[in-house]
Amino acid sequence: MKQGNGLPVWIQEFSLTGLLLLAGSVAGWTQESTPIVSSSPSDSTAAAIHELQQQVNELRAAMAEMRSEAAEYRAENSALRRELQATRLQSEAVAIPPASSYGSSAADTERASPTEPAPPVAKQASSLEDRIASLEDSTQLLNSKLDDQYQTKVESASKYRVRLSGIVLMNLFSNRGTTDMQDIPSYVTGPNQGNGDFGATLRQSEIGLEVFGPTLAGAKTSGKVQADFAGGFPGTWNGVNSGIFRLRIASARMDWENTSLVMGQDSLFLSPNSPTSFASLAVPALNYAGNLWSWTPQVMVEHRFKIADDQKITMQAGIFDNLAGEFPADPYFRSPGPGESSGQPAYGLRTAWTKNVFGLPLTLGVAGYYSRQDWGFDHYADGWAGMADWAIPLSPRISFSGEFYRGRAIGGLNGGISRSVIFNGDPTMASTSVTPLDSIGGWSGFKIRATSRLEFNTAFGLDNPKASEVRAGEGSEAYVGALLVQNRGALANFIFRPRSNLLFSAEYRHLQSFQVYDTNNSAQQFNLMMGILF
8 A cells, every 4th residue: 555645545546436426426316306396486487477467367357347337427427417508508598487497507517517537547556456456446436426327317117217307495575565476476456555574485396307208200309397386375274385286387399400399388489588586486577567478388390590600590480279368267177268269279480590609699589479369249359469589698797688579469478467358348248348458568687697606687677558448448347457557577686506406596576566547556575585406
């Protein structure tokens, strides 16, 4: 055995042999174990990625569906707001009431129904938890939208949409003078006596229904019913606070692009304007003082000619139930009046020119009316009237409106202080002569929109029957106010709307009525109002 400076040779050989065996064992162990270690993490990672991709795809599909539903709801809400705005603008032009004076203005509608924010869109999140949280927020918002939509629905026996509307109106009033009605005076019946009076009423509250039917022959069909509680008083204790339900409007219409057909009891299309007043909804303001009006069964056709982008001409023609302004002969059984006894309806025609000025319609219209009346014993009267109406914006906040008429035997339109003819004796006697009553009158008024919530209104009007004809019938049986030869009315009010469905108003009204031989009396009313619209 050789020895040197290093390790013995046998030790070196033994060590080298051991190292070679150890290296082979390590290599074999590595070849056997490496596939197991490398394949297991790869499979689990791929499965996790695949599962995450499926969840992301599902979330994307859900978000796409939610966005689509949100867009549909926004479109439906926008359409409803536009329809509501157009309806209320039209109601304000006719002033609902008498048929629609409780309608809100377009500005009020926009305040009442501000554009709702779109459902939040889920942003790209760095984690799955952020995306799920955003999706839950969107779902909650859409559910609240669905709840709001459900609350605005009115169930109907048909599949067509029905809209409920109306106003709960409280009037507190104080009068100085003797008038025909305590709460809604139209003319003065005698001199001022005592300390005046004070009262309150809710009988001018209104309720209405609108139904939107199918499209027929290219026309959109719709109908409406409107009623109040001003039909009189029941004969019971405190009956003045139990007003009788009364029909005002019940009509159906078909609307094509440029033509409309209206059938039913509706406002008088010959006289579309009325002063704005919440003190007088049961009858339009300035009744018997220059404001012609009637809720009359009628059939009317309207056609619109567009002559420019902002101008049009409207032509209306129709027939009416031929009324003469008289009281019913019986409270239950109906019998024909003088107009209906003629065997023909009353006729009306109106044409108007409209142009947009300051974003508001400027309208100038003229109209004509004819009514044949049979008062018995071969006494006939031809009632007629020529009318003009206007609505002129003087600025974006100030408007001037009114009407003028000249006619004969127009008690059915509440002209001539509701008298069509004058008798010179007992109307039940054949020897009594019948004279158609001539009258002239009209009204004018201003509307000032101080802000989107506050407006001021003033108006003055008069009805002036021919004095010589009234004197000829002095002492005979006739209508209420048989001796009146002129009736004047003036009003001033403000209307404040802190919310679109809430209003407060105060009005001062002055009436002065002249009788034959220059006798005249005056009366005043101060009225405070609060209304809730629905």
